[in-house]
Amino acid sequence: MIKFIYISLLTQHLTTSEKGKQMDKDYINVMEEIVSTLVNVLMMSPDYQTFCQCSKCRNDIISLSLNSLPSHYVTSDEGRKMIFEQLNTTENRKWINKRIISAIHTVGKFPKH
Numbered sequence: 001m002i003k004f005i006y007i008s009l010l011t012q013h014l015t016t017s018e019k020g021k022q023m024d025k026d027y028i029n030v031m032e033e034i035v036s037t038l039v040n041v042l043m044m045s046p047d048y049q050t051f052c053q054c055s056k057c058r059n060d061i062i063s064l065s066l067n068s069l070p071s072h073y074v075t076s077d078e079g080r081k082m083i084f085e086q087l088n089t090t091e092n093r094k095w096i097n098k099r100i101i102s103a104i105h106t107v108g109k110f111p112k113h
C-alpha cells in the first residue's frame with residue numbers, strides 16, 4: 001500500500017515542479033530529485049517511524065543512497081521529463097527503493113546527529 005502512496009506522491013511532486021517552477025540550475029540530477037522525494041515519503045510511512053527524523057539523518061540517507069545510484073544529469077525540462085519517465089518503471093523503482101532502505105538502516109545504525 002505504501003508503494004502506491006509514494007508512487008502517486010512522487011508523480012504528483014514531479015508534475016507540480018514541472019508546471020510550477022523552471023529549473024533552478026543549468027543542470028540537474030534527476031536521480032537526486034527522485035531519491036530525495038522517495039526518502040521524504042518513505043520516512044513518513046509507518047514502517048520507518050522508529051528511525052530518527054532529523055534533517056541530518058535525512059540528508060545522510062539521501063547522500064548515501066545517491067552514492068550507490070547512477071546520476072542522471074539533464075540541462076532542460078524536456079530532458080528532465082524524459083529521464084524521469086525512463087527511471088519511473090516498476091523495476092527501477094524497486095531497485096532505487098532497495099538502495100534507499102539499505103541507507104535508512106545504515107544511518108539508523110550509525111547516526112551522525
Ligand SMILES: [Zn+2]
Pocket residue numbers: 052053054055056057058111113
Ligand atoms: Zn537524526
